[in-house]
Amino acid sequence: MTETPVDGPLEPGSQWYDGEAGPLVRPYAMTGGRTQSGPTGVRFDLIALVVLDPAAPALDDSVLGPEHRTLIGLCRAETQSVAELAADADLPVGVIRVLLGDLLELGCVAVSRPVPPAHLPDERILREVIEGLRAL
Amino acid sequence: MVSEHSAGGDTSALALKILVAGGFGVGKTTLVGAVSEIRPLRTEELLSEAGQLVDDTDGVDQKATTTVAMDFGRITIRSGLSLYLFGTPGQDRFWFLWDELAQGALGAVVLADTRRLEDCFPAVDYFEHRRIPFVVAVNCFAGARAYGAHDVCRALDLDHGTPVVLCDARDRASGKEVLIRLVEYAGRMHTARLLDSVG
Numbered sequence: 001m002t003e004t005p006v007d008g009p010l011e012p013g014s015q016w017y018d019g020e021a022g023p024l025v026r027p028y029a030m031t032g033g034r035t036q037s038g039p040t041g042v043r044f045d046l047i048a049l050v051v052l053d054p055a056a057p058a059l060d061d062s063v064l065g066p067e068h069r070t071l072i073g074l075c076r077a078e079t080q081s082v083a084e085l086a087a088d089a090d091l092p093v094g095v096i097r098v099l100l101g102d103l104l105e106l107g108c109v110a111v112s113r114p115v116p117p118a119h120l121p122d123e124r125i126l127r128e129v130i131e132g133l134r135a136l
Numbered sequence: 137m138v139s140e141h142s143a144g145g146d147t148s149a150l151a152l153k154i155l156v157a158g159g160f161g162v163g164k165t166t167l168v169g170a171v172s173e174i175r176p177l178r179t180e181e182l183l184s185e186a187g188q189l190v191d192d193t194d195g196v197d198q199k200a201t202t203t204v205a206m207d208f209g210r211i212t213i214r215s216g217l218s219l220y221l222f223g224t225p226g227q228d229r230f231w232f233l234w235d236e237l238a239q240g241a242l243g244a245v246v247l248a249d250t251r252r253l254e255d256c257f258p259a260v261d262y263f264e265h266r267r268i269p270f271v272v273a274v275n276c277f278a279g280a281r282a283y284g285a286h287d288v289c290r291a292l293d294l295d296h297g298t299p300v301v302l303c304d305a306r307d308r309a310s311g312k313e314v315l316i317r318l319v320e321y322a323g324r325m326h327t328a329r330l331l332d333s334v335g
Contacts, residue, residue, distance in 0.1 A: 028182075046153070046179070047153050047220045079149055081220060083220065086180070092180045112150075126322070126323040128217065129217070132217070133319070
């Protein structure tokens with residue numbers, strides 16, 4: 001998808017594209033121009049955790065794009081945060097959010113909601129974190 | 137906790153977020169790298185120039201886009217409990233991104249360099265105004281004159297009780313200590329607020 005179609009040998013000096021020029025596909029082309037995730041309207045936090053839904057329906061290539069499949073592959077290995085998915089798939093977070101919205105609607109994944117700002121985790125969790133950090 | 141469970145999913149995993157802020161070149165990425173179990177990953181956020189002027193940065197469908205890189209790292213406390221560290225974008229013009237990063241954050245580390253303490257003023261202001269618990273970690277660069285935690289606290293005019301820790305951002309044990317101080321402080325702040333709200 002990011003390859004330049006090349007017809008015949010290149011003329012010297014006609015190679016316009018290289019890695020430094022950045023991606024050849026504008027990021028939101030992968031989402032069909034959508035910048036917001038679908039009707040569910042969820043905005044995934046950077047640390048929202050994504051897990052594959054074991055009951056996910058079998059979907060063919062007409063429904064899922066290659067980037068969707070990349071995300072599914074990454075989640076198959078282990079539970080991933082939205083930020084990790086963006087880094088591993090090498091896509092902007094905004095694009096990941098749209099693609100995840102699709103996967104959520106298709107029932108492929110489950111996404112955890114972030115902790116609301118006013119609610120810190122309880123004391124037991126914080127103690128666990130401190131002990132865990134000490135033990136590192 | 138009410139909401140670490142997903143709607144319709146069976147995950148009970150909990151992720152916590154800590155921000156690492158401070159001036160350009162103060163050692164944010166170094167600190168994240170020193171304590172993270174994964175190599176510092178970079179994630180990019182695409183934003184419109186227009187989006188900077190409004191509260192809602194969702195509308196990234198403008199033509200002019202800016203890519204902002206954010207560093208982050210992870211520490212797994214146990215299966216199902218992870219700590220994520222985010223280095224905040226250094227440039228001032230990306231302030232609007234901080235709001236999203238700060239959403240739901242457990243707290244923040246403000247890294248400071250005593251040779252240019254003023255670089256961390258904006259971060260200190262930001263977290264004080266939003267009442268997000270933070271500690272100031274003074275990255276003790278070689279060649280910088282040594283100041284005590286008390287001097288830094290006074291110079292920054294910190295609210296009473298805000299911890300100041302001297303650290304070496306390259307050193308894992310030192311970074312861990314900074315995080316422990318932050319989590320302890322965040323816990324104390326939270327408890328104090330709960331008491332305030334019932335009293």
